[in-house]
Amino acid sequence: MGDIPPREGTGGAGSGAGGAPSTGEGGTVSGAGAIDQVTLGATAKEGGTRSVSYRIGGWDDHPFLGKSPPGVRSPLVALEVCDDPRTWPPVVTREVGDLAGDPAAWAREAERRFSADLVRLVLTSTRDRSFSDFPSVGRTVEAVLSATSLPLIIEGSSEPELDREVFQRCGEAGAGERLLLGTAEADRYRSVAAAALAYGHSVVAQSPIDINLAKQLNILLREIGVPHDRIVIDPYTGAIGYGFEYSYSVMERIRDAALKGDRDLAMPMISQAPDSLVVKEVREAPPEWQREIAVRWEFGFALSAVIAGADIVSVRHPETVRLLREAFRGLRPGEPPGGGAGGA
Amino acid sequence: MARVALKALEIYKMLPKKNCKECGYPTCLTFAMKLAAGKADADSCPYLDEATKQLLRGATRPPIQLVKLGVGERQVPVGDEIVLFRHEKAFYHPPGIFFSVSDLWEGERIRAVAERIMGEVFPRVGENLRWNGLAVRNESGDPAAFGRAVAAVEEVAEYPEVLVSGSPGALAAGLAQCGNYRPVIHAATPENHGEVAALAKRFGCPLVVRAGDLAGLAGLAKACTDLGAPNILLDPAPAHLGEFLARSTDIRRKALDRSDPDLGHPVYLDATAFVPEEAGIVTGILKYAGVIVTSVLSPGTARMALTLRQNIYTDPQKPIQMTPGLYRVGEPGPASPVLATVNFSLTYFTLLGYLEASRIPCHLLIVDTEGFSVLTAVAAGKLSERLIKDSLDRYQVGEQVKHRILVIPGYAAPLSGRIEETTGWKVLVGPRDAADIGEFLEREWVAKGPAAP
Numbered sequence: 001m002g003d004i005p006p007r008e009g010t011g012g013a014g015s016g017a018g019g020a021p022s023t024g025e026g027g028t029v030s031g032a033g034a035i036d037q038v039t040l041g042a043t044a045k046e047g048g049t050r051s052v053s054y055r056i057g058g059w060d061d062h063p064f065l066g067k068s069p070p071g072v073r074s075p076l077v078a079l080e081v082c083d084d085p086r087t088w089p090p091v092v093t094r095e096v097g098d099l100a101g102d103p104a105a106w107a108r109e110a111e112r113r114f115s116a117d118l119v120r121l122v123l124t125s126t127r128d129r130s131f132s133d134f135p136s137v138g139r140t141v142e143a144v145l146s147a148t149s150l151p152l153i154i155e156g157s158s159e160p161e162l163d164r165e166v167f168q169r170c171g172e173a174g175a176g177e178r179l180l181l182g183t184a185e186a187d188r189y190r191s192v193a194a195a196a197l198a199y200g201h202s203v204v205a206q207s208p209i210d211i212n213l214a215k216q217l218n219i220l221l222r223e224i225g226v227p228h229d230r231i232v233i234d235p236y237t238g239a240i241g242y243g244f245e246y247s248y249s250v251m252e253r254i255r256d257a258a259l260k261g262d263r264d265l266a267m268p269m270i271s272q273a274p275d276s277l278v279v280k281e282v283r284e285a286p287p288e289w290q291r292e293i294a295v296r297w298e299f300g301f302a303l304s305a306v307i308a309g310a311d312i313v314s315v316r317h318p319e320t321v322r323l324l325r326e327a328f329r330g331l332r333p334g335e336p337p338g339g340g341a342g343g344a
Numbered sequence: 345m346a347r348v349a350l351k352a353l354e355i356y357k358m359l360p361k362k363n364c365k366e367c368g369y370p371t372c373l374t375f376a377m378k379l380a381a382g383k384a385d386a387d388s389c390p391y392l393d394e395a396t397k398q399l400l401r402g403a404t405r406p407p408i409q410l411v412k413l414g415v416g417e418r419q420v421p422v423g424d425e426i427v428l429f430r431h432e433k434a435f436y437h438p439p440g441i442f443f444s445v446s447d448l449w450e451g452e453r454i455r456a457v458a459e460r461i462m463g464e465v466f467p468r469v470g471e472n473l474r475w476n477g478l479a480v481r482n483e484s485g486d487p488a489a490f491g492r493a494v495a496a497v498e499e500v501a502e503y504p505e506v507l508v509s510g511s512p513g514a515l516a517a518g519l520a521q522c523g524n525y526r527p528v529i530h531a532a533t534p535e536n537h538g539e540v541a542a543l544a545k546r547f548g549c550p551l552v553v554r555a556g557d558l559a560g561l562a563g564l565a566k567a568c569t570d571l572g573a574p575n576i577l578l579d580p581a582p583a584h585l586g587e588f589l590a591r592s593t594d595i596r597r598k599a600l601d602r603s604d605p606d607l608g609h610p611v612y613l614d615a616t617a618f619v620p621e622e623a624g625i626v627t628g629i630l631k632y633a634g635v636i637v638t639s640v641l642s643p644g645t646a647r648m649a650l651t652l653r654q655n656i657y658t659d660p661q662k663p664i665q666m667t668p669g670l671y672r673v674g675e676p677g678p679a680s681p682v683l684a685t686v687n688f689s690l691t692y693f694t695l696l697g698y699l700e701a702s703r704i705p706c707h708l709l710i711v712d713t714e715g716f717s718v719l720t721a722v723a724a725g726k727l728s729e730r731l732i733k734d735s736l737d738r739y740q741v742g743e744q745v746k747h748r749i750l751v752i753p754g755y756a757a758p759l760s761g762r763i764e765e766t767t768g769w770k771v772l773v774g775p776r777d778a779a780d781i782g783e784f785l786e787r788e789w790v791a792k793g794p795a796a797p
Contacts, residue, residue, distance in 0.1 A: 065593060240655060299648075330585035
């Protein structure tokens, strides 16, 4: 046989050559390490108020090969909503109309009408440098938590000066709900990690399309006490035609390294490419085609990311959620579709 | 019957070691190295016995056969891939994408699609993205109608076709119209493969074999090859998309490790069988399809599919680089801002998108960091004050503007002092995220008046 044995002790991150060992159809790679599981959301039984909680990860082969680990619901689709829509893609604000001004109502429809698995609240209001209304952060998170019963991902500020206060408020408002808090980066991860540790949440760890930087950040997080099963890797994703192929291959490499035993990369992944809805191909299209092109651009990245190894894909257009649901049914026809409303 | 790839030295031991040059290579060792690389044919050596040649052919041919679809300028080569993941080396032959028409359609409707395939081009980063051909489906069940539909395509087409029918009679009627142009024949099945392989042999056409399990596919591939139709594609007849992904992956794995050489052929996918069809197209592009048959695609799906295919079949070892230089965004004047950044194409395109959206005209100075992103270029020392100074000089930026203010990327902030000392320009540290550039320029440039900061 020409099988190349799984490489051991190479640290994974540098692995470039070597095919995956041959398996039977739908079989698994024996003896390789599995991806860690992360739990998102907490039901009443689990100390929260969500109608559902998800376990993601747990894989021992590349996506859609082999069976899902018991109890794991993946891939999941998150629909993004925000609290200040001024910078949001016009193709989305046109679609959702009045919802764009009301994150709670938007989140409610994400569950009821758009059948998302998760709501990702992006606190765009904190992206303004002059932002100082910290109490509003807690109020928004609470309002969204009462409007939807789905588990929540929260994207806080992106300014180191604001991070501490913003993440503290997010963490506190969602105490016990097992939120996924983002985003930790190599030079600003302490505030988000502190909030996650204090209130029982998990952390999105983002690095710029580089397997070694992804690994370094996971090590940094581990060193300040964030356990492996509370980290979700975000390898950063460019839109199709705008560097997507780099992100695609980094996700495949991370998954491959994890399967070959690199514990510092053995976390589930999340991917979003929000630029998909504002790429030149969309902006320059005739108005009657903009929606169709934008949704296809977002769908194409999201399905590709899932096939490369993402456990959660985060999108902004409701129609993308619908298409992804159909696609997942075709990829895993034997399994429940997942989702709050979608799975009900 | 596993056959392992042989190394050059192992092959060398089987050669006569006469260095007679009759094979066209200077020494037996050179010939052995060419054989090992799959670049020479064992038949070139007149001194090998048949058994040795047979062994060498099995062990030295490419793990996945190169199959050429059609003839002429728009011929589509597929297969001849060597890795499971593009990061291991690269994917080389992008799948041909074929729109499909039915022989139940009016001739006019068929011709309109045929013309679109002929003419539609999307230029993108130096490449012309196009469709590869047309698949004609025999949905009428009538050989004559199938022949007429193929004839309608032939009036326009100068690209490969796929003839889709289970009936040897209909296939013969189609081949009578276009057989000389090496169309792809779909499909040989356990029931019809004798007759269909004979047609493929007569016209020298690539032939798709179709079966719902890998053993069946391998058996048909071997049978048709033995019947004189050696250019084979595999249709794994998936019942759903997950099955396509699993079977196509398994075919690629077994072909690459040569555990089943009869699976060493490109894969055929009919994406129209899936909902949404885009899911089939995307999965086919990512997971090893050599031919993807689609419906007549809308503009959004069309451009997305062609762009994704271009992305995935880009050589990952080579970062796409922008040509360094001074670029104009909008209609900048002498008071417009000057922004410097790296020549990694993702950085460039992302930044350009946000700059255009901001509607603030500016000069964009792209410096040569060998395709590294800002972050890695700073870390690796590729982006330096020296490079900035040389670029400002080379592209005569000072002649384009009357101010001396340079906006640099947020991640390059550690260089700001040194850039000011070396160039004499005042440095403004921009945002780290390109998404914030519009707001940044609004605040730091427009609001403070022309060239005021």
